[in-house]
Amino acid sequence: MKTLVQLVDGSPAGLSYSELRNITSVRVENSLVLLVRQGRIERRQVDQRPVYVSANPEQGSRQIVERTVRSQGNLLIEPPLTLVVEILLEVVRVGDVYIPPKTLLARLVARGQIVSLAQVEKVFTKYGKCPPRRSYEQLSGRLLRPRETGRAAA
Numbered sequence: 001m002k003t004l005v006q007l008v009d010g011s012p013a014g015l016s017y018s019e020l021r022n023i024t025s026v027r028v029e030n031s032l033v034l035l036v037r038q039g040r041i042e043r044r045q046v047d048q049r050p051v052y053v054s055a056n057p058e059q060g061s062r063q064i065v066e067r068t069v070r071s072q073g074n075l076l077i078e079p080p081l082t083l084v085v086e087i088l089l090e091v092v093r094v095g096d097v098y099i100p101p102k103t104l105l106a107r108l109v110a111r112g113q114i115v116s117l118a119q120v121e122k123v124f125t126k127y128g129k130c131p132p133r134r135s136y137e138q139l140s141g142r143l144l145r146p147r148e149t150g151r152a153a154a
Contacts, residue, residue, distance in 0.1 A: 001031050001040075008041045012080055013066035014053035018112035023082055047071045071114055079119040086113055087123045 007023060008015055020028050032052060035041045041052050042060055046067045053060040053067075079087070090104050099107075101120040108115050 001035060004028060004031055004035060005040050008052045009054045009056070009059065011063065011082070013070055014044070014046075014051040014060075014063040015082075016049060016051055016112065016114070019082060020052065022086060022111075022113075067114075070116075079115070079123060083113065083115055083119065084123055087115075087120055088127065 003024070004020065007020060015023075017028065017032065020032070032041070032043070036043045036052075039055055041055055043050050043052055044060070044064055045051070046064060049071075051064070051067050053063040086108060087104065090107055091099060101117055101124055105115060105117050105120050108120070
C-alpha cells in the first residue's frame with residue numbers, strides 16, 4: 001500500500017483507478033478504499049471521474065488543477081512518464097505495423113486513459129516512431145477482405 005501512496009503523491013495530476021491498475025498490474029480497489037479511509041490519500045471527482053490525489057492539501061489541490069487542465073483538452077504539456085509508457089506499450093502491442101496517432105489515441109481513451117492527440121504525437125516525435133511499409137489501416141483492410149485465389153468461378 002506504500003507503493004500506491006507513493007504513486008499518487010508523485011503524480012503531477014493524481015491518478016485514476018484505471019491508471020493505477022495499469023501501472024501496478026493488480027487489483028487496487030480495496031487498497032484504495034482503505035487508504036482513503038485512513039486519510040493517506042484523497043478521492044476527488046474531476047469531470048465526474050474519481051481521481052486519487054495526495055492527502056497533503058496543497059499538493060492535492062495542485063494535482064486537481066493539473067488534472068482539470070488536462071481533461072479540458074489543454075493537453076499540450078509534457079505527458080507524464082506513466083502515460084509515455086502506456087503509449088509505447090500500445091505501439092509494441094501492434095508489432096511491426098504502424099499505428100497512426102489517432103488510432104492509438106482511440107485505443108487509450110477506450111481503456112480510460114486521459115490523453116490528447118498532441119501528447120501521443122509528442123511521444124511519437126520524441127521516440128521516432130516512423131511508419132513502416134504497411135500501415136495499420138492497410139493491414140486491417142487486407143485482413144477484412146477475403147483472399148482472391150485466382151481460380152475461375154465454375
